Amino acid sequence: xxxxxxxxxxxxxxxxxxxxxxxxxxxxxxxxxxxxxxxxxxxxxxxxxxxxxxxxxxxxxxxxxxxxxxxxxxxxxxxxxxxxxxxxxxxxxxxxxxxxxxxxxxxxxxxxxxxxxxxxxxxxxxxxxxxxxxxxxxxxxxxxxxxxxxxxxxxxxxxxxxxxxxxxxxxxxxxxxxxxxxxxxxxxxxxxxxxxxxxxxxxxxxxxxxxxxxxxxxxxxxxxxxxxxxxxxxxxxxxxxxxxxxxxxxxxxxxxxxxxxxxxxxxxxxxxxxxxxxxxxxxxxxxxxxxxxxxxxxxxxxxxxxxxxxxxxxxxxxxx
Amino acid sequence: xxxxxxxxxxxxxxxxxxxxxxxxxxxxxxxxxxxxxxxxxxxxxxxxxxxxxxxxxxxxxxxxxxxxxxxxxxxxxxxxxxxxxxxxxxxxxxxxxxxxxxxxxxxxxxxxxxxxxxxxxxxxxxxxxxxxxxxxxxxxxxxxxxxxxxxxxxxxxxxxxxxxxxxxxxxxxxxxxxxxxxxxxxxxxxxxxxxxxxxxxxxxxxxxxxxxxxxxxxxxxxxxxxxxxxxxxxxxxxxxxxxxxxxxxxxxxxxxxxxxxxxxxxxxxxxxxxxxxxxxxxxxxxxxxxxxxxxxxxxxxxxxxxxxxxxxxxxxxxxxxxxxxxxxxxxxxxxxxxxxxxxxxxxxxxxxxxxxxxxxxxxxxxxxxxxxxxxxxxxxxxxxxxxxxxxxxxxxxxxxxxxxxxxxxxxxxxxxxxxxxxxxxxxxxxxxxxxxxxxxxxxxxxxxxxxxxxxxxxxxxxxxxxxxxxxxxxxxxxxxxxxxxxx
Numbered sequence: 001x002x003x004x005x006x007x008x009x010x011x012x013x014x015x016x017x018x019x020x021x022x023x024x025x026x027x028x029x030x031x032x033x034x035x036x037x038x039x040x041x042x043x044x045x046x047x048x049x050x051x052x053x054x055x056x057x058x059x060x061x062x063x064x065x066x067x068x069x070x071x072x073x074x075x076x077x078x079x080x081x082x083x084x085x086x087x088x089x090x091x092x093x094x095x096x097x098x099x100x101x102x103x104x105x106x107x108x109x110x111x112x113x114x115x116x117x118x119x120x121x122x123x124x125x126x127x128x129x130x131x132x133x134x135x136x137x138x139x140x141x142x143x144x145x146x147x148x149x150x151x152x153x154x155x156x157x158x159x160x161x162x163x164x165x166x167x168x169x170x171x172x173x174x175x176x177x178x179x180x181x182x183x184x185x186x187x188x189x190x191x192x193x194x195x196x197x198x199x200x201x202x203x204x205x206x207x208x209x210x211x212x213x214x215x216x217x218x219x220x221x222x223x224x225x226x227x228x229x230x231x232x233x234x235x236x237x238x239x240x241x242x243x244x245x246x247x248x249x250x251x252x253x254x255x256x257x258x259x260x261x262x263x264x265x266x267x268x269x270x271x272x273x274x275x276x277x278x279x280x281x282x283x284x285x286x287x288x289x290x291x292x293x294x295x296x297x298x299x300x301x302x303x304x305x306x307x308x309x310x311x312x313x314x315x316x317x318x319x320x
Numbered sequence: 321x322x323x324x325x326x327x328x329x330x331x332x333x334x335x336x337x338x339x340x341x342x343x344x345x346x347x348x349x350x351x352x353x354x355x356x357x358x359x360x361x362x363x364x365x366x367x368x369x370x371x372x373x374x375x376x377x378x379x380x381x382x383x384x385x386x387x388x389x390x391x392x393x394x395x396x397x398x399x400x401x402x403x404x405x406x407x408x409x410x411x412x413x414x415x416x417x418x419x420x421x422x423x424x425x426x427x428x429x430x431x432x433x434x435x436x437x438x439x440x441x442x443x444x445x446x447x448x449x450x451x452x453x454x455x456x457x458x459x460x461x462x463x464x465x466x467x468x469x470x471x472x473x474x475x476x477x478x479x480x481x482x483x484x485x486x487x488x489x490x491x492x493x494x495x496x497x498x499x500x501x502x503x504x505x506x507x508x509x510x511x512x513x514x515x516x517x518x519x520x521x522x523x524x525x526x527x528x529x530x531x532x533x534x535x536x537x538x539x540x541x542x543x544x545x546x547x548x549x550x551x552x553x554x555x556x557x558x559x560x561x562x563x564x565x566x567x568x569x570x571x572x573x574x575x576x577x578x579x580x581x582x583x584x585x586x587x588x589x590x591x592x593x594x595x596x597x598x599x600x601x602x603x604x605x606x607x608x609x610x611x612x613x614x615x616x617x618x619x620x621x622x623x624x625x626x627x628x629x630x631x632x633x634x635x636x637x638x639x640x641x642x643x644x645x646x647x648x649x650x651x652x653x654x655x656x657x658x659x660x661x662x663x664x665x666x667x668x669x670x671x672x673x674x675x676x677x678x679x680x681x682x683x684x685x686x687x688x689x690x691x692x693x694x695x696x697x698x699x700x701x702x703x704x705x706x707x708x709x710x711x712x713x714x715x716x717x718x719x720x721x722x723x724x725x726x727x728x729x730x731x732x733x734x735x736x737x738x739x740x741x742x743x744x745x746x747x748x749x750x751x752x753x754x755x756x757x758x759x760x761x762x763x764x765x766x767x768x769x770x771x772x773x774x775x776x777x778x779x780x781x782x783x784x785x786x787x788x789x790x791x792x793x794x795x796x797x798x799x800x801x802x803x804x805x806x807x
Contacts, residue, residue: 003595004584094560096569097579112383153597255598309597314586317600 001153001255005095007310009154012091013161019084020138021169022052026071027131028199033064035195051169051176051203055079069123072131073114081134082114100148103141110137153254156247160305163240163247168298170227170237173203175291181220194218201227204235224287225279237294238274244301245271251309263304270297324350329364334754342486342745343757344409355410355805362520363407363755371750374516375406381512402505403798405749408513409760409780410524416776416804419482419490422674423764424772425664427478430495430651431768432667434474437650438464448666449659453683456734457656458704459498459649461612463619467636469645470543471770476643477536477607478766479503479778482674484745492674493742493761495660497652498644499609502779502799503765504567507532507574509779509801525806527776532765533574539769540605543641551604554580554594558610558626568609582610587630590637605641606631612646654703654737655681678740682733691738692729695722698738700729713789715741741789747800749782759783761791762802776804 029048033041045060045067055077061067074080089111092099113119113133123130142162149155177200197218201207204227213230214222230236234243245267248259273294282290324347325333338346345356352360363371382401411419436443437454444451454460479500481493510529514521537553544551557568559581572579584594585603593600613620615627634640650656658679661672680687680698691698695714702710712725729736746757764778780800781791791797 001597002578002580002584003597004581005578006597090560093565095579096566097573108383157597251597255596257598312595312599314588314600317595318588 001098001157003310003312005098006153006157007306008091008095009098009157010161010305012088012095013158014165015084015088015091016138016141017162017165018079018169019081019088020135021166022071022079022081022084023131023134023138024205025051025173025203026068027128028202030064030068030127032195032199035192039192039196047176047180049079051173052079053172065124065127068127069120072123072134073120085111085114098154100144102144102148106137106141106144110134110141113137153251156250156254160244160247160251163243164298164302164305166235167237167240167244168295170204170235170240171291171294171298173200174224174227175288175295178287178291181223197223206233206235209233209235221279221283224282228282229274229277229279231275238271241267241270241274260304260308263301263308266297266300266304270294270301325352326364329360332360332364332754334756336748336755336757338757340486341743341757341759342484342488344484344745344747344760345757355412358523359407359410359520362517368753371406372753375750378404378406378512378516381515382508403784404505404509404512405758405782405784405798405800406516407748407750407755408517408801408803409747409762411762411777411802411804413805413807415490416527418673419762419764420774420776422490422492422672423480423766423774425668425670425673426480426492426495426660427475427766427768427772429664429667430478430497430660431472431474433663434645434648434651435469435472436667438474438647439466443663443666446666448662449656453655453659453681453734454650457650457653459612459647459653461647461650463632463636464645464647468638470545470641473543473643473768474645475648475651476539476543476768478768479763480766482762482764483677483742484762486743486745488745490674490762491677492660493677494654494657495652496763497648498611499564500763500765501564501567501609502763502781503532504570505799506765506777506779506802507570509799513801521803524803526803527806529775529777532775533571535767535773535775536571536607537575537577539767539773540607540641540643542769543643544605545638545641548604552578552594552602553605553607554578554603555607556580556582556585556610556615558582558614562609564609571607577607582614582625582627585628585631587628587634590630590634590639592628592631592634592640603640605643608642608644612649615642615646649704654679654701655683655734658737677742680738682729682736682738687738688729688733692726695726697741699741700725700736700738702735703737704735711790713741716789744789747780747782749784749800756786758786759789759791760800777802 025048029044033044041064042060049055049058057077058067058071070077071079072081075082075086077083089107092104092107096104145155145158181196181200197220198207201210201223206227210218210223210226213226226233227236229238231238231242233239248263248267252259338348338350344353345360346352379401382404433443443449444454475497477500479496479502481496482490483493484490506529540553541551554577555568555572557565557579559565562568568579578594580594586593586595586600592603592606594603608615610626614624616629616631617624617627618629619632620627631640631642632646635642658676658681661676664670664672680691682688682691691700695712696717698714700712700714712721714722744759744761747760748755749758760780760782762778762780764774767773780802782798782800783789783791784798
């Protein structure tokens, strides 16, 4: 597969994953703001911004509706939903011949939905419905991708982008929430703590999955265990890292080129870090540092993918 | 008005003017031409608003499929759906037979001309075509001199524009021998039409065109360098900002080949490779949709970033086929065009089946004087332009525009030709709820590999604005599906 095409599919997928993440976090944050807890709206907003990578120009100004609209409709802000949908479509447009017509039609519909003259007013009328319909659009695209595309290299690069973006976003989210939620000896029975924790789970669409594993007995340690170490839940970091490894292996199988040792090593190390540890060990150490190191390794994986599959030197390619 | 029509069609036709121009649907007296009868009857039978409903559903289909083109020179909304008309243009089997023979003859002669000019130049030595006309052409590429191209095919993909005069006769307005576009609209129009008028389509017995991508692929394969039995064929596009980008992606997908940009290609030791996730992969045939100028910065324009450095040398070495060949623009120069009937006579000893439009060469003083005196009646065109740019339509121009063109003609006469303003044929279009005639042309697509192949039909382009003579999509034109009938 052409390197440029692989790169576009990878970014198309990352942008859509990012759009979905923004939508979910916004939805959860707005619903948490309805409750009158000690945590101020400003603080919640800042926390969300931190977990979205601190996009510039989004300082809290007490006008939630306007801020939310900006986070959805801005076309220049890297965390904004419309920006991400535009990015995904632009990448898809450049590899129009590689994706199925169904995928393109689906993504195009989402794009036109964000840009329709009615979009902003719909948003004003019922923000939850509007956000839900965006997530629906993204889910439909993913479903259509899985069912209409050959599961060859292109599809694997889509998976790779999705998992990398998700692992990075989840690690960031946990890192940002961690000082508030994962302090030992928490003693809060007011119910607000419960809402916060459920909110965190819902940011990763994992509340129901969590309950199936741990029952509705919500505790911060278990949440951390679930979102970091669960091997079966698609939003858990361990699952996404396993997925990246699987995608890289599949790319090798279909193309016959061995991934570079360094890439295999970085992913392998991260797999081991999450696969051969317990939550007690992690909590005994520095949780923040642990999460931060996951993020750094994700960035390293991205660099290596780019250097090996997309932007390699001609000398190195001719030598093999 | 509705003279010669059955009563039930009066609403449908409303105020449908007939005049000197050939009407595709109606005779001069107003009666329907026999092959259009079934279409008119079907339309008249549809309940009111049904046509609009079908039009809307077709619109939506174009939009969600992203069938769009890019308009240059505007910041906003640079992507638009290609405007089209819901009613098909019908061509009888007999008419098509003549067109097909005429184009085959023409393309064969044009290809022989290119081969001749870039090798022995016999036609110039025999003074059939003036030497200076050829060598002063801005699309002449001296780098092509003495170069052997596979199967001697210079122009594998051609789109010639035909008009129909008021006598009903088809004439060739121009040949597009560089990178003709529009074939994807021909194919998508057909798909949408089959859904919009399924019964009508069936009852008419329309010859299929859907196999075009397969024919194109076979043509490209037949031109692969020797010793490459499983050639790697790619389509080279300038990229997403090109007005025909949709078409490039469409064709690549339909043919199952990679769509590459210049930045995907590298050359090493006169071999062209593409960068893939599995390393470098050799490229054997390039279906080029990038102009000569932008194809190789080492040979052509140095400031271009669209092409691939070293491509031309690999081509010269015979390691890669690039088609259409470089320098084919020479033969669609609008001044060289005037000599195509002479070429046909010279190479094939035949008379042209499809005549040319009368053309004045402004490089010749007698012609120039006549043209400058009659600018308000003629159409003046720059010889090397396409897409309806660089054109003056005399009867619709202002005195200031004519002055401007006169000045440009005096400054560089070789760069212009003039033709009479043609009252070319009109076909019925759906405007609002009734039919109105609009000017149409026809661009059939000719493929030339081991033999000449023309899918029956082509793109009928429509000047959607009332009275307009310009059919180019970049200038407000649209398109129609073209049905070539079995009978």
